Amino acid sequence: MEAIVSIELLERARKGDMDAFLALFEESRATIHAVAWRLVGPDEAEDVVMETYLRAWKSVPGFTGRSSVRTWLCRIAHNCSVDWLRKRRHVVQPQDFGEDDESGTGGGEGGQFADTSQRAPSEVMAGAELQVAIDSALETVSPEHRVVLLLRFSDGLSYSEIAEATGVSIGTVMSRLFNGRRKLIKALANLGIKTSGGWL
Amino acid sequence: MNKGTWLEIEAGLIRRKTPAMRSAVESFQQDFKARATFIRQETVAETALSWFPVLNWRYVVPAAAALLIAGLVMWPSPTALVTQIKSLQVFSPHSSVIIMVDEKEPGTVVWVTDLESGDGNAG
Numbered sequence: 001m002e003a004i005v006s007i008e009l010l011e012r013a014r015k016g017d018m019d020a021f022l023a024l025f026e027e028s029r030a031t032i033h034a035v036a037w038r039l040v041g042p043d044e045a046e047d048v049v050m051e052t053y054l055r056a057w058k059s060v061p062g063f064t065g066r067s068s069v070r071t072w073l074c075r076i077a078h079n080c081s082v083d084w085l086r087k088r089r090h091v092v093q094p095q096d097f098g099e100d101d102e103s104g105t106g107g108g109e110g111g112q113f114a115d116t117s118q119r120a121p122s123e124v125m126a127g128a129e130l131q132v133a134i135d136s137a138l139e140t141v142s143p144e145h146r147v148v149l150l151l152r153f154s155d156g157l158s159y160s161e162i163a164e165a166t167g168v169s170i171g172t173v174m175s176r177l178f179n180g181r182r183k184l185i186k187a188l189a190n191l192g193i194k195t196s197g198g199w200l
Numbered sequence: 201m202n203k204g205t206w207l208e209i210e211a212g213l214i215r216r217k218t219p220a221m222r223s224a225v226e227s228f229q230q231d232f233k234a235r236a237t238f239i240r241q242e243t244v245a246e247t248a249l250s251w252f253p254v255l256n257w258r259y260v261v262p263a264a265a266a267l268l269i270a271g272l273v274m275w276p277s278p279t280a281l282v283t284q285i286k287s288l289q290v291f292s293p294h295s296s297v298i299i300m301v302d303e304k305e306p307g308t309v310v311w312v313t314d315l316e317s318g319d320g321n322a323g
Contacts, residue, residue, distance in 0.1 A: 059241075
Protein backbone atom coordinates (compact mmCIF):
# COMPACT_ATOMS: atom_id res chain seq x y z
CA MET A 1 0.00 0.00 0.00
CA GLU A 2 2.81 2.36 0.93
CA ALA A 3 4.62 1.54 -2.31
CA ILE A 4 1.49 2.36 -4.30
CA VAL A 5 1.20 5.70 -2.54
CA SER A 6 4.87 6.41 -3.25
CA ILE A 7 4.47 5.58 -6.93
CA GLU A 8 1.43 7.79 -7.15
CA LEU A 9 3.27 10.63 -5.40
CA LEU A 10 6.23 10.15 -7.70
CA GLU A 11 4.02 10.31 -10.78
CA ARG A 12 2.43 13.50 -9.52
CA ALA A 13 5.83 14.98 -8.67
CA ARG A 14 7.02 14.21 -12.19
CA LYS A 15 4.11 16.18 -13.53
CA GLY A 16 4.99 19.24 -11.47
CA ASP A 17 3.04 18.69 -8.26
CA MET A 18 5.23 20.28 -5.57
CA ASP A 19 3.13 19.03 -2.68
CA ALA A 20 3.49 15.46 -3.89
CA PHE A 21 7.22 15.98 -4.30
CA LEU A 22 7.58 17.34 -0.78
CA ALA A 23 5.41 14.60 0.69
CA LEU A 24 7.52 11.97 -1.00
CA PHE A 25 10.87 13.52 -0.16
CA GLU A 26 10.21 14.90 3.31
CA GLU A 27 11.15 11.69 5.08
CA SER A 28 14.61 11.85 3.51
CA ARG A 29 15.33 15.40 4.62
CA ALA A 30 17.05 14.44 7.87
CA THR A 31 19.29 11.99 6.04
CA ILE A 32 20.24 14.55 3.41
CA HIS A 33 20.91 17.07 6.15
CA ALA A 34 23.21 14.57 7.84
CA VAL A 35 25.12 14.01 4.59
CA ALA A 36 25.46 17.75 3.99
CA TRP A 37 26.46 18.34 7.60
CA ARG A 38 29.22 15.75 7.39
CA LEU A 39 30.48 16.95 4.02
CA VAL A 40 30.29 20.75 4.12
CA GLY A 41 29.79 21.55 7.78
CA PRO A 42 27.00 22.87 9.96
CA ASP A 43 26.94 26.43 8.66
CA GLU A 44 26.18 25.53 5.07
CA ALA A 45 24.43 22.21 5.49
CA GLU A 46 20.93 23.66 5.23
CA ASP A 47 21.80 25.52 2.03
CA VAL A 48 23.12 22.29 0.53
CA VAL A 49 19.91 20.50 1.55
CA MET A 50 17.86 23.13 -0.27
CA GLU A 51 20.10 22.93 -3.32
CA THR A 52 19.76 19.15 -3.28
CA TYR A 53 15.99 19.38 -3.22
CA LEU A 54 15.91 21.94 -6.01
CA ARG A 55 18.12 19.76 -8.20
CA ALA A 56 15.98 16.77 -7.39
CA TRP A 57 12.88 18.72 -8.30
CA LYS A 58 14.41 19.64 -11.64
CA SER A 59 15.36 16.12 -12.56
CA VAL A 60 12.63 14.09 -10.88
CA PRO A 61 10.88 13.43 -14.22
CA GLY A 62 13.87 11.31 -15.16
CA PHE A 63 14.04 9.45 -11.86
CA THR A 64 13.21 5.87 -12.74
CA GLY A 65 12.97 4.50 -9.22
CA ARG A 66 15.67 1.91 -9.81
CA SER A 67 17.27 3.08 -6.58
CA SER A 68 15.43 4.32 -3.54
CA VAL A 69 14.52 7.97 -3.23
CA ARG A 70 16.93 8.38 -0.34
CA THR A 71 19.83 6.78 -2.22
CA TRP A 72 19.12 8.98 -5.23
CA LEU A 73 19.01 12.07 -3.03
CA CYS A 74 22.26 11.05 -1.34
CA ARG A 75 23.97 11.07 -4.73
CA ILE A 76 22.58 14.52 -5.53
CA ALA A 77 23.58 15.75 -2.07
CA HIS A 78 27.11 14.48 -2.67
CA ASN A 79 27.30 16.35 -5.99
CA CYS A 80 25.89 19.51 -4.41
CA SER A 81 28.37 19.28 -1.55
CA VAL A 82 31.31 18.82 -3.91
CA ASP A 83 30.16 21.81 -5.98
CA TRP A 84 29.71 23.81 -2.80
CA LEU A 85 33.19 23.00 -1.60
CA ARG A 86 34.65 23.84 -5.00
CA LYS A 87 32.91 27.19 -4.92
CA ARG A 88 34.38 27.82 -1.53
CA ARG A 89 37.75 26.69 -2.87
CA HIS A 90 38.04 24.11 -0.18
CA VAL A 91 39.82 20.87 -0.64
CA VAL A 92 37.23 18.43 -1.96
CA GLN A 93 37.42 15.88 0.73
CA PRO A 94 34.91 14.53 3.16
CA GLN A 95 35.09 16.52 6.33
CA ASP A 96 33.75 15.76 9.71
CA PHE A 97 32.00 18.44 11.62
CA GLY A 98 30.97 17.06 14.93
CA GLU A 99 28.76 18.65 17.48
CA ASP A 100 31.66 19.89 19.51
CA ASP A 101 30.87 23.54 18.98
CA GLU A 102 27.30 23.14 20.08
CA SER A 103 27.41 20.53 22.77
CA GLY A 104 30.75 21.44 24.19
CA THR A 105 31.48 17.80 24.87
CA GLY A 106 33.99 17.22 22.11
CA GLY A 107 37.68 17.81 21.73
CA GLY A 108 38.69 16.19 24.96
CA GLU A 109 42.33 16.24 25.82
CA GLY A 110 43.94 12.93 25.16
CA GLY A 111 46.40 13.56 27.96
CA GLN A 112 43.81 13.27 30.68
CA PHE A 113 43.60 9.55 29.97
CA ALA A 114 47.30 8.96 29.97
CA ASP A 115 47.41 7.61 33.50
CA THR A 116 44.28 5.55 33.28
CA SER A 117 44.93 1.86 33.66
CA GLN A 118 43.55 -0.58 31.14
CA ARG A 119 39.91 -0.97 32.06
CA ALA A 120 36.68 -1.87 30.35
CA PRO A 121 34.42 1.09 29.56
CA SER A 122 31.53 -0.29 31.56
CA GLU A 123 33.76 -0.61 34.60
CA VAL A 124 35.32 2.77 34.65
CA MET A 125 34.04 5.18 32.12
CA ALA A 126 30.89 6.97 33.02
CA GLY A 127 28.81 7.95 30.03
CA ALA A 128 30.12 11.49 29.71
CA GLU A 129 33.70 10.46 30.19
CA LEU A 130 33.43 7.73 27.57
CA GLN A 131 31.81 10.22 25.24
CA VAL A 132 34.76 12.56 25.57
CA ALA A 133 37.08 9.65 24.87
CA ILE A 134 35.12 8.65 21.76
CA ASP A 135 35.07 12.22 20.50
CA SER A 136 38.77 12.51 21.10
CA ALA A 137 39.49 9.17 19.44
CA LEU A 138 37.43 10.13 16.42
CA GLU A 139 39.64 13.15 15.91
CA THR A 140 42.58 10.85 15.31
CA VAL A 141 40.79 8.87 12.59
CA SER A 142 41.24 10.08 9.02
CA PRO A 143 38.37 12.20 7.60
CA GLU A 144 37.47 9.51 5.03
CA HIS A 145 37.07 6.89 7.72
CA ARG A 146 35.45 9.24 10.20
CA VAL A 147 32.73 10.44 7.85
CA VAL A 148 31.81 6.85 6.96
CA LEU A 149 31.76 5.83 10.63
CA LEU A 150 29.55 8.75 11.56
CA LEU A 151 27.15 8.36 8.65
CA ARG A 152 26.77 4.70 9.51
CA PHE A 153 26.70 4.60 13.28
CA SER A 154 25.57 8.11 14.18
CA ASP A 155 23.16 8.88 11.36
CA GLY A 156 22.09 5.36 10.46
CA LEU A 157 22.61 5.44 6.71
CA SER A 158 22.72 2.20 4.74
CA TYR A 159 25.84 1.09 2.87
CA SER A 160 24.41 2.11 -0.48
CA GLU A 161 23.37 5.51 0.86
CA ILE A 162 26.85 6.10 2.27
CA ALA A 163 28.37 5.00 -1.02
CA GLU A 164 26.32 7.57 -2.93
CA ALA A 165 26.84 10.24 -0.30
CA THR A 166 30.62 9.88 -0.34
CA GLY A 167 31.02 9.03 -4.02
CA VAL A 168 32.70 5.68 -3.52
CA SER A 169 31.70 2.06 -4.10
CA ILE A 170 29.90 -0.05 -1.53
CA GLY A 171 33.03 -2.18 -1.25
CA THR A 172 35.04 0.89 -0.31
CA VAL A 173 32.40 1.84 2.25
CA MET A 174 32.66 -1.59 3.85
CA SER A 175 36.42 -1.42 3.84
CA ARG A 176 36.41 2.05 5.39
CA LEU A 177 33.96 0.94 8.03
CA PHE A 178 36.12 -2.01 8.93
CA ASN A 179 39.36 -0.02 9.03
CA GLY A 180 37.71 2.99 10.63
CA ARG A 181 36.35 0.87 13.43
CA ARG A 182 39.75 -0.72 13.92
CA LYS A 183 41.43 2.68 14.05
CA LEU A 184 38.83 4.01 16.44
CA ILE A 185 39.38 1.10 18.79
CA LYS A 186 43.13 1.55 18.54
CA ALA A 187 42.75 5.24 19.33
CA LEU A 188 40.57 4.40 22.32
CA ALA A 189 43.20 1.93 23.46
CA ASN A 190 45.75 4.73 23.28
CA LEU A 191 43.46 6.66 25.57
CA GLY A 192 43.55 3.82 28.04
CA ILE A 193 40.37 1.99 27.14
CA LYS A 194 41.08 -1.70 26.97
CA THR A 195 39.93 -3.52 23.87
CA SER A 196 40.52 -7.12 22.97
CA GLY A 197 39.82 -6.61 19.27
CA GLY A 198 38.74 -10.18 19.01
CA TRP A 199 35.15 -9.31 18.31
CA LEU A 200 35.95 -7.01 15.44
CA MET B 201 36.49 -7.55 26.50
CA ASN B 202 33.06 -8.55 25.37
CA LYS B 203 30.74 -7.33 22.67
CA GLY B 204 29.23 -4.89 25.04
CA THR B 205 32.24 -2.71 24.50
CA TRP B 206 31.37 -1.96 20.91
CA LEU B 207 27.76 -1.40 21.90
CA GLU B 208 28.95 1.24 24.33
CA ILE B 209 31.10 2.84 21.67
CA GLU B 210 28.17 2.71 19.26
CA ALA B 211 26.02 4.41 21.84
CA GLY B 212 28.65 7.11 22.03
CA LEU B 213 28.60 7.45 18.25
CA ILE B 214 24.82 7.68 18.21
CA ARG B 215 25.12 10.65 20.55
CA ARG B 216 27.06 12.37 17.78
CA LYS B 217 24.04 12.16 15.52
CA THR B 218 23.58 15.17 13.31
CA PRO B 219 21.18 17.60 14.99
CA ALA B 220 17.87 18.38 13.37
CA MET B 221 17.68 21.15 10.80
CA ARG B 222 17.23 24.58 12.27
CA SER B 223 14.53 25.49 9.80
CA ALA B 224 11.13 24.03 10.53
CA VAL B 225 9.36 21.81 8.03
CA GLU B 226 6.88 24.51 7.06
CA SER B 227 9.46 27.21 6.45
CA PHE B 228 11.67 24.80 4.49
CA GLN B 229 8.75 23.81 2.30
CA GLN B 230 7.67 27.39 1.75
CA ASP B 231 11.21 28.37 0.82
CA PHE B 232 11.45 25.39 -1.50
CA LYS B 233 8.20 26.22 -3.25
CA ALA B 234 9.23 29.83 -3.71
CA ARG B 235 12.45 28.79 -5.38
CA ALA B 236 11.17 25.78 -7.29
CA THR B 237 8.57 27.93 -9.01
CA PHE B 238 11.36 29.41 -11.10
CA ILE B 239 12.86 26.07 -12.04
CA ARG B 240 11.68 24.30 -15.14
CA GLN B 241 11.54 20.58 -14.64
CA GLU B 242 13.52 18.56 -17.14
CA THR B 243 11.67 16.39 -19.56
CA VAL B 244 12.47 12.70 -19.55
CA ALA B 245 14.38 13.11 -22.81
CA GLU B 246 16.53 15.89 -21.35
CA THR B 247 17.28 13.81 -18.32
CA ALA B 248 18.27 10.86 -20.48
CA LEU B 249 20.56 13.17 -22.42
CA SER B 250 22.18 14.49 -19.29
CA TRP B 251 23.19 10.97 -18.36
CA PHE B 252 25.22 10.83 -21.57
CA PRO B 253 28.14 13.08 -20.69
CA VAL B 254 29.57 13.05 -24.21
CA LEU B 255 26.48 14.90 -25.43
CA ASN B 256 26.67 17.46 -22.69
CA TRP B 257 26.91 20.96 -24.17
CA ARG B 258 30.13 21.53 -22.29
CA TYR B 259 31.70 18.92 -24.53
CA VAL B 260 29.69 19.44 -27.69
CA VAL B 261 30.37 23.15 -28.13
CA PRO B 262 34.19 22.99 -27.88
CA ALA B 263 34.24 19.85 -30.02
CA ALA B 264 32.13 21.51 -32.71
CA ALA B 265 34.32 24.62 -32.62
CA ALA B 266 37.46 22.51 -32.95
CA LEU B 267 36.00 20.63 -35.90
CA LEU B 268 34.99 23.86 -37.59
CA ILE B 269 38.46 25.38 -37.21
CA ALA B 270 40.13 22.19 -38.37
CA GLY B 271 37.80 22.07 -41.37
CA LEU B 272 38.56 25.64 -42.34
CA VAL B 273 42.28 25.11 -42.05
CA MET B 274 42.37 21.84 -43.90
CA TRP B 275 39.71 22.53 -46.52
CA PRO B 276 41.38 22.96 -49.92
CA SER B 277 41.12 26.47 -51.42
CA PRO B 278 39.05 26.99 -54.62
CA THR B 279 42.27 27.51 -56.53
CA ALA B 280 43.64 24.26 -55.35
CA LEU B 281 40.47 22.58 -56.49
CA VAL B 282 40.62 24.05 -60.01
CA THR B 283 44.26 24.35 -61.00
CA GLN B 284 47.44 23.30 -59.51
CA ILE B 285 50.75 23.70 -61.31
CA LYS B 286 53.15 21.22 -59.92
CA SER B 287 56.03 21.86 -62.29
CA LEU B 288 56.77 23.98 -65.32
CA GLN B 289 59.55 23.78 -67.81
CA VAL B 290 60.19 26.29 -70.61
CA PHE B 291 62.61 24.94 -73.14
CA SER B 292 63.07 28.04 -75.28
CA PRO B 293 65.20 30.91 -74.01
CA HIS B 294 63.17 33.47 -71.99
CA SER B 295 63.68 36.10 -69.32
CA SER B 296 61.04 35.26 -66.68
CA VAL B 297 57.91 33.24 -65.92
CA ILE B 298 54.95 34.79 -64.17
CA ILE B 299 52.13 32.63 -62.80
CA MET B 300 48.90 34.48 -62.02
CA VAL B 301 46.14 32.82 -60.06
CA ASP B 302 42.62 34.23 -60.25
CA GLU B 303 40.80 33.14 -57.09
CA LYS B 304 37.50 34.87 -57.89
CA GLU B 305 37.01 33.15 -61.17
CA PRO B 306 39.11 30.09 -60.78
CA GLY B 307 41.86 30.13 -63.37
CA THR B 308 45.58 30.33 -63.79
CA VAL B 309 47.57 32.36 -66.30
CA VAL B 310 51.15 31.50 -67.11
CA TRP B 311 53.09 34.42 -68.56
CA VAL B 312 56.49 33.80 -70.07
CA THR B 313 58.37 36.97 -70.99
CA ASP B 314 60.87 37.40 -73.76
CA LEU B 315 60.31 33.95 -75.05
CA GLU B 316 62.37 33.34 -78.14
CA SER B 317 60.55 31.36 -80.75
CA GLY B 318 62.30 29.33 -83.38
CA ASP B 319 61.90 32.03 -86.04
CA GLY B 320 63.37 34.72 -83.76
CA ASN B 321 60.13 36.39 -82.68
CA ALA B 322 59.51 37.03 -79.01
CA GLY B 323 56.39 35.37 -77.49
